[in-house]
Amino acid sequence: MSAHGEIILEAKGISKTFPGVKALDDVSLTLRCGHLTALLGENGAGKSTLMSIIAGVFPPDSGEVILAGTPGSFSNPREAHEAGIAMIFQELNLVSNLTVAENIFLGREPMNRFGFIDTATMNRHAAALLERLDLAVDPATSLGSLRVGQQQIVEIAKAISTDARVLIMDEPTSAITEHEIEVLFGIIGNLKRRGVAIAYITHKLEELTRIGDDAVVMRDGRIVGAAPLKDLTHSTIVNMMVGRETKKISHRASTAPGSEALRVENISLNHPDRPGDFLLRDINFDVRRGEVLGIFGLMGAGRTELLEVIFGLHPASATGSIHIDGQPATIKSPTDAIELGLALAPEDRKREGLVLGMSVAENASLACLPRLERFGFLNEAAERQLVGAAIDRFRVKTPSQKQMIRNLSGGNQQKVILGKWLATEPAVLLLDEPTRGIDVNAKGEIYTLIEELVTDGLAVIVVSSELPEILTLSDHIIVLCEGRKTAEFDRKNADEESIMNAALPKEASKMIKAK
Amino acid sequence: MPPRFAKFQSLIALVLMVVAMTLLSDKFLTPDNGWNILRQISVNLCLSIGMTLIILSGGIDLSVGAILALAGAVAAGVLKNGVAIPMFDALLQFTVFGAIVCGIGVGLILGWFNGFVVTRFNIPPFVATLGMFSIARGMTMLWTGGFPITGLGAGFGYPGTGVLLGVPMPVWISVVLVAAFVIITRKTRFGRYLYAVGGNERAALLTGLRVNHIKTWVYTLGGGLAGVAGLIVTSRLDSAQPNAGLGYELDSIAAVVIGGTSLSGGRGTVLGTVLGCLIIGVLNNGLFLLNVSPFWQQIIKGFVILSAVAIDKMNTNKP
Structure with a gap:
């Protein structure tokens, strides 16, 4: 050697x-x-x-x-x-x-x-x-x-x-x-x-x-x-x-937050393979109408799992309570979650968010087809109108509604997903890594759209592993680390160093253990 | 849309085959032979419509031939012998209509059970329906004792042998079903959901679709359509054969695939499947007229299936 x-x-x-x-x-x-x-x-x-x-x-x-x-x-x-x-x-x-x-x-x-x-x-x-x-x-x-x-x-x-x-x-x-x-x-x-x-x-x-x-x-x-x-x-x-040169972030003027839209209490999620271990442990937070809650965490912190629990994807292994508009809610499936006014744009758009073999219109209308039914058939005129409104509202660049969704850029695909959910008139929008794999310009557009939605009174939760994104968008920030909430910030007192500090695991011995 | 393109291809293939057969045999392009082909494919068409729905949803069904046999046998049995209820010392007799309802009902129930097993226990459709294949075959043997049930009467024979306005009844039945399911797949919410579930099940789930509910319906419909096919077969032969429909599931999968439907789900059309059935029907009929040995017929059919899928793959892999 x-x-x-x-x-x-x-x-x-x-x-x-x-x-x-x-x-x-x-x-x-x-x-x-x-x-x-x-x-x-x-x-x-x-x-x-x-x-x-x-x-x-x-x-x-x-x-x-x-x-x-x-x-x-x-x-x-x-x-x-x-x-x-x-x-x-x-x-x-x-x-x-x-x-x-x-x-x-x-x-x-x-x-x-x-x-x-x-x-x-x-x-x-x-x-x-x-x-x-x-x-x-x-x-x-x-x-x-x-x-x-x-x-x-x-x-x-x-x-x-x-x-x-x-x-x-x-x-x-x-x-x-x-x-x-x-x-x-x-x-x-x-x-x-x-x-x-x-x-x-x-x-x-x-x-x-x-x-x-x-x-x-x-x-x-x-x-x-x-x-x-x-x-x-x-x-x-x-x-x-x-320590990147902090860009001047233009943040919307803070509006007075509205009523509480979503509150979760003591959310825990069992580890699927290791009995007694947890992927999430006693998470609490709430988000109000007209407000963005940012959730920051590194790989494996439990960000995606937290959204999945709220959206009803782990009914058997999760515990804790969820309140929507102050009312206790039982969410056992995404169908329940959507009926209660939740919407989730998942992290992996192509694998979880879109049906790639379908057109822009078919993807955009998929969440609210019952509303487009007349005498048991789909009302195509109504569908065109709904999709057209979504395309205008979110400034989707597509040659036509019939264009296959796979041919759109990542940013435009994400806008179609936003449009799909907005058509369900949700109260709380859950966005998991909303700009992953999207180029810088489209990123800015997505930020602007999110801010417009919030100004209209929606409650938005943004999960991200990008600090600038969290700081740009959020009114409040919570930080997850190895399944626990380790810190909570207001936008005023949040800075990159303290958020990163809370997100880094402190010592190996503090890994989540039962009891 | 790619499915439309695929349909276009099988249409060209069909036209080429018709032209070739016409040149090779003067018995091919006659009205009688035309009706003959349509009557022959009507059973496969019923099965294949259901198979199209199932494959579109991302599944497969190996039990349709077995369900066809049981549905036919049950309809024939209740019509001929009635159902004894020992508890009340009574014998229930069935009308022709009652027997038909029983046959289709059997198909629906077994199909539902397929869907239940696939969704509730998360068993791959291939395995779940392979189980049902064996179950339904066994039940058919149990019900018939291994002997055909014959002598079902003229009323029951009408759906298989009757002619209405110059068109054989089996053709009427399959055309009506094709029309209904073309509309269902293209114009209804259920149809849209079918493509979504088959195209990306996870995304469909996250969009709030009741994926399991939809899949269960698909298998139930597939079973019901197999029941209809069983009634046509039994009615036409005036006899329920215990081993009717042997291997029919493979013919129907072949028709669906030749018709451009993707085995991975989410892409394909009912009309494509109609073309697939026609291609298989014309091939069988033409080769028979040309006195090609049945052994060669099977080999040729195999190559047709392979080339249909290969061409489809080459097209979809192009950027």
């Missing part, structure tokens, strides 16, 4: 553009043997994209990756893996019905001389790897019977089974328990001593003091700071993460 501190990998001038978004803009990064480099930044800052390029998941538009002095980027993860770069993704890439050993050696199974898989050798090698990682499981057990943290360690075993020189970890502690985190940190210490360079994406700053050497902070697709960790304090890091 190379000497400690020696440069093993350099990424130079990497740029990458996805449709509508510049994900990376001339980014350079250096990884050193035996060092752990922490990558920090908000969601969407470009951390995962940069790591995916280094690991060969997709090619950069420009720039190069130099491994141990040899330039050349990899065209697929397998090439990168063989060259000694291993990546552990946020979502585990394992096959749960294969055994532990089969997962570790997937695609590289040792063969005997008859061309069959040599299971005995494979299990022996796997057992040796697992012992090094302090995981006491039989390599022949099926992966599905392991807990998530153990599976994570299997993933690490798979990564180091090729003697990786560079190991990339994307939020490895987001799904595992305290003890497993301890084990993982021990493993990381060992790997560092053996000279492996580690790139580590995390939101948990407190973890880093124990394992980290260098920090790189990213924002909006650029690197905004790089320094040894010991030279950085918590607050300087947070400052770098959010």
